[in-house]
Amino acid sequence: MKRAYYSNNIQDFLIEPDSSILGELTANHSNRTLEELQINAWRKQITILKDQLRDFGGQIYFEFAIPRMGKRVDNIVIISSVAFIIEFKVGDGGYEKHAIEQVIDYTIDLKNFHEGSHKIRLIPILVATNATSVTEQNSQIVDHETAAKSNQNDLAETLKQYLNDDGESINIEYWENSIYKPTPTIVEAAQALYKGHNVKEITRSDSGTINLSKTAECINSAIDKSKSNGTKSICFVTGVPGAGKTLAGLNIAVERMKTDEDEHAVFLSGNGPLVDVLREALTRDEVLTAKENGEKLSKKQAAIKANAFIQNIHHFRDDNLLSDKAPIEKVVVFDEAQRAWTNHQVSSFMKRKKGVEDFNKSEPEFLIDVMNRHSDWCTIVCLIGGGQEINTGEAGLEEWVSSLKNHFPDWEIHYSNSVLESDNYLKSEDSRQWLVGNGISEIELHLAVSVRSFRSEQLSNFIHELLNVKIDNSQRIYSQIKKSYPIVLSRNLEKSKEWLRLKAKGTERIGLIGSSGARRLRPLGIDVKNEISAPSWFLNNSQDIRSSYFLEEVATEFDIQGLEIDWACVAWGGNFYMNNTDWKYQNFKGTKWQNINKEIDKEYLKNTYRVLLTRARQGMVIFVPESSDLDHTRPKEFYDRTYEYLKEIGIKEIE
Incomplete structure (x- = not known):
């Protein structure tokens, strides 16, 4: 994947016509209705950089992708042993805090997730074109606590302050081709997937991603099989804490939404704060993206779409209590399915809160029963965290298996062998034996690598x-x-x-x-x-x-x-x-x-x-x-x- 819209060695960049550089930037930009504002900003950057880089050799990049954040840094300039991460603020204004934080974030992201940047010197620079000169610079930017500051006339001098002859020159070819191994937060991942990014673009390209991609393939295969055969299926996805179960679930829901809108794929969670945070994050991000593209979108309009995609499992349950018809959704992803309630807990709740006297099902049994109303096919994807039950009445995987065994024996069950090997998932030997005899074991349904803490999988x-x-x-x-x-x-x-x-x-x-x-x-x-x-x-x-x-x-x-x-x-x-x-x-x-x-x-x-x-x-x-x-x-x-x-x-x- 081409990371930058434009790259060249500095000396060739200096003699290339501005129109040619601008043409390449425009051609690589994904939004075909480019605003005049962006084109003018590029023109200004090209002019300033040509003026300020006359005495330097090295490599220059425009609009370099920072995939985890779904952003692009204005410029990266590599000279000798230093990579300068440069963010421009064209026009009025000084060295604003949010702009400084932005360029520091880009720099940290490269340091942490871009292999070629792990061990080299990275210097963040904020160029506020019309700001006053900064005479006293911190020549030792340690751990990217701050950024160097420059206006349009001082950039060359600022670069010189951070260059010395001691370090080994950066190998441009190695740096350019280094793998990028991001581990986004679940909020960042949801935003990126919702925007249309592929899971491979936003997650690590080592074992973590291979696992997530294979998990997606396995689940998609089960869904397609159910669809073509007119059968009902359930997939249990397990994993260590932080392995990306929620990310895997969001990825499936987004992929199925793209595959066929009539499937009405939905991501359901009983985790109220997670639902609220993801919905709000997607809503804010969609409004911001529309604004950046020169479009008008109200927060209310954006929220309607986000709220349909991510729903609270209890609202889904309550809606389907009021009717015995099949729901519109053919593919449902239940996040943290181990937290679904036992028969006792849900019956007590229904009696106290809903006035339903004779409710006699556990939450897993009821949720499977709702999807079982479909006359043809459907698929449930359950994301199960082992040892993650934290509240009274949470039933764990045991209750899902028990419901299938006692009430829905014709459903096709896909699971990973890991649920048999750890008592974090199934405590009963009977459940294990029944699952072995009636389910299909899929190694790809267990996520074994923690990707939350990119610093330590251990x-x-x-x-x-x-x-x-x-x-x-x-x-x-x-x-x-x-x-x-x-x-x-x-x-x-x-x-x-x-x-x-x-x-x-x-x-x-x-x-x-x-x-x-x-x-x-x-x-x-x-x-x-x-x-x-x-x-x-x-x-x-x-x-x-x-x-x-x-x-x-x-x-x-x-x-x-x-x-x-x-x-x-x-x-x-x-x-x-x-x-x-x-x-x-x-x-x-x-x-x-x-x-x-x-x-x-x-x-x-x-x-x-x-x-x-x-x-x-x-x-x-x-x-x-x-x-x-x-x-x-x-x-x-x-x-x-x-x-x-x-x-x-x-x-x-x-x-």
């Missing part, structure tokens, strides 16, 4: 061993990941917040997260009962006090499951603490703590901390509070042993 393994109190294994894995994935400890909340702020560059998102049961974090200003607006917390910028950046509002496991941020402060509560050699599980009721004795409730609480400890893409600080002599609900034993355990594993305290 993170989910580390957290698994930590929570299972396997100290030797935890120490071994931690020693392997600590350089690429920073994890630190603190007993001081302000120091923890400061660590996050210093770590994040550009618009990398930071946030404070904690367990919904950690009620006694409230004296420290962390109130887990205070509900957040998930779209504001996850999507709004660093100037908005409701955003995660302000580190004021805490997101719980229910807010953040299925989503992620770059850097997290995980606030550890007294509801889950180390007691000698194992965990102690507690609930806070009224004015005191109560022991949790049921094994299933203990499992939910452990899974809560599993979710919290696997949300950060780049690193985290674990904040374990100090105890209080005045507060009987915060004694030393709730915190000190946990802190010592984490230190024993090897996690270091913040200085």
